[in-house]
Amino acid sequence: MKSNESSDWVARSLRSVWHPCTQMQHHETVPLIPVSHGRGVWLYDMQGQAYLDAISSWWVNLFGHANPRINAALIDQLSRIEHVILAGCTHAPVVELSERLGQLTGLGHAFYGSDGASATEIALKMSFHFWRNSGQPEKTGFVSLQNGYHGETLGALSVTDVALFKDTYAPLLRHSHQAMSPDSRLAAPGESAETYALRAAASLEAHLAAHADTIAAVILEPLVQGAAGMAMYPPIYLTRVRELCDQYGVHLIADEIAVGFGRTGSMFACEQAGIQADFLCLSKGLTGGYLPLSCVLTTDRVYQAFYDDATARGFLHSHSYTGNPLACRAALAVLDIFEQDDVIAVNRAKAARFSELLGEVATHPRVRNFRHTGMIWAFDVDDAAPGFATEFHHRALEKGVFIRPIGHTVYFMPPYIIEEPEMRLLAQTTLTCL
Numbered sequence: 282m283k284s285n286e287s288s289d290w291v292a293r294s295l296r297s298v299w300h301p302c303t304q305m306q307h308h309e310t311v312p313l314i315p316v317s318h319g320r321g322v323w324l325y326d327m328q329g330q331a332y333l334d335a336i337s338s339w340w341v342n343l344f345g346h347a348n349p350r351i352n353a354a355l356i357d358q359l360s361r362i363e364h365v366i367l368a369g370c371t372h373a374p375v376v377e378l379s380e381r382l383g384q385l386t387g388l389g390h391a392f393y394g395s396d397g398a399s400a401t402e403i404a405l406k407m408s409f410h411f412w413r414n415s416g417q418p419e420k421t422g423f424v425s426l427q428n429g430y431h432g433e434t435l436g437a438l439s440v441t442d443v444a445l446f447k448d449t450y451a452p453l454l455r456h457s458h459q460a461m462s463p464d465s466r467l468a469a470p471g472e473s474a475e476t477y478a479l480r481a482a483a484s485l486e487a488h489l490a491a492h493a494d495t496i497a498a499v500i501l502e503p504l505v506q507g508a509a510g511m512a513m514y515p516p517i518y519l520t521r522v523r524e525l526c527d528q529y530g531v532h533l534i535a536d537e538i539a540v541g542f543g544r545t546g547s548m549f550a551c552e553q554a555g556i557q558a559d560f561l562c563l564s565k566g567l568t569g570g571y572l573p574l575s576c577v578l579t580t581d582r583v584y585q586a587f588y589d590d591a592t593a594r595g596f597l598h599s600h601s602y603t604g605n606p607l608a609c610r611a612a613l614a615v616l617d618i619f620e621q622d623d624v625i626a627v628n629r630a631k632a633a634r635f636s637e638l639l640g641e642v643a644t645h646p647r648v649r650n651f652r653h654t655g656m657i658w659a660f661d662v663d664d665a666a667p668g669f670a671t672e673f674h675h676r677a678l679e680k681g682v683f684i685r686p687i688g689h690t691v692y693f694m695p696p697y698i699i700e701e702p703e704m705r706l707l708a709q710t711t712l713t714c715l
């Protein structure tokens with residue numbers, strides 16, 4: 282496509298599309314990339330320039346753009362049923378997906394939403410409603426973690442702790458308590474990540490000890506707080522929080538929207554702590570980055586508390602596209618790829634190789650807190666000037682790499698199909714940009 286046609290798409294987009302998480306005026310200086318197509322880890326703009334999608338298109342893509350196996354599943358599903366109301370009807374993809382997710386997690390009841398934030402809303406409402414149905418209507422509070430992120434809708438924002446996203450809407454939000462973050466970077470000098478995590482858990486315990494009778498649930502992002510700038514913490518924190526939730530009679534909601542499906546090195550992050558949440562929120566990688574679908578998985582105990590003659594004791598929550606068959610087929614294709622390609626084991630080897638290739642980045646004089654969990658790498662740039670993230674993004678784009686730092690944190694969350702030459706490009710580009 283000619284350059285004037287491509288810039289015409291950009292101009293039309295800026296006139297008619299209100300882009301997410303964006304101060305639109307910034308696009309007076311920051312270019313918008315008009316994407317024409319994608320293949321594997323690559324995005325192509327309308328003039329044929331390729332960009333390595335180093336953040337998996339907002340952490341959703343697992344097996345590359347235009348993946349032939351997921352495409353084939355969707356094409357097949359299109360000829361059967363594209364969508365059908367899930368109240369009063371069911372279909373094979375949603376049944377199979379629920380059964381397979383149940384087998385993988387031990388949580389046998391799947392409730393579907395569309396985006397991640399709708400899963401957060403479902404989990405919060407379900408937890409509250411469980412306690413109400415169980416004769417404890419005073420359990421209405423939620424505890425989340427400092428720097429936690431659970432989405433942008435009002436309920437999800439109430440348990441989110443990212444000032445830039447939350448402060449403006451504070452008058453609209455319900456109060457929730459934010460417990461100390463287990464982020465290993467916050468450990469005192471000489472204190473191990475584990476000791477610090479247990480200190481954070483002890484402070485959560487103090488809060489639960491005083492307020493558990495009014496708390497419905499603790500919600501957290503297991504192992505990696507993504508939007509906080511890929512803050513990482515050890516599994517022992519999760520093990521301890523599970524014990525505390527049991528001890529104080531509070532639900533544990535694991536928001537694995539960003540970290541589920543292999544991102545932390547195991548299929549689900551909770552596995553590394555040997556725990557099961559009362560509610561597990563999934564989205565993003567669930568469909569391999571193809572279609573909006575989210576899911577809240579829960580226990581028999583929770584499910585049974587809603588199973589009753591009285592309609593109002595049921596969970597009367599819905600979204601029009603709940604359990605969309607196309608999205609469920611994409612998710613089934615994703616689970617097939619995990620099984621057929623032994624993805625978790627293959628990723629382990631890839632992650633080790635990429636970490637090696639990032640050796641020079643990790644020891645670069647501007648780099649602080651280089652960290653890595655599974656298929657996520659991050660580091661902070663201490664002397665980052667204002668505008669660092671935009672500048673870094675720009676410079677990387679010039680080298681054919683799409684990265685979006687969060688503040689002074691640069692991170693990589695590539696699709697799992699990334700190969701050595703692309704890892705090298707990513708490492709080299711990062712060094713050049715630094």
Ligand SMILES: Cc1ncc(COP(=O)(O)O)c(C=O)c1O
Nearest residue numbers: 396397398430431432507538539
């Ligand atoms: C941990 C976590 N929870 C919830 C969400 C919200 O998901 P969505 O943007 O699909 O609403 C996100 C999105 O980044 C997330 O990282």
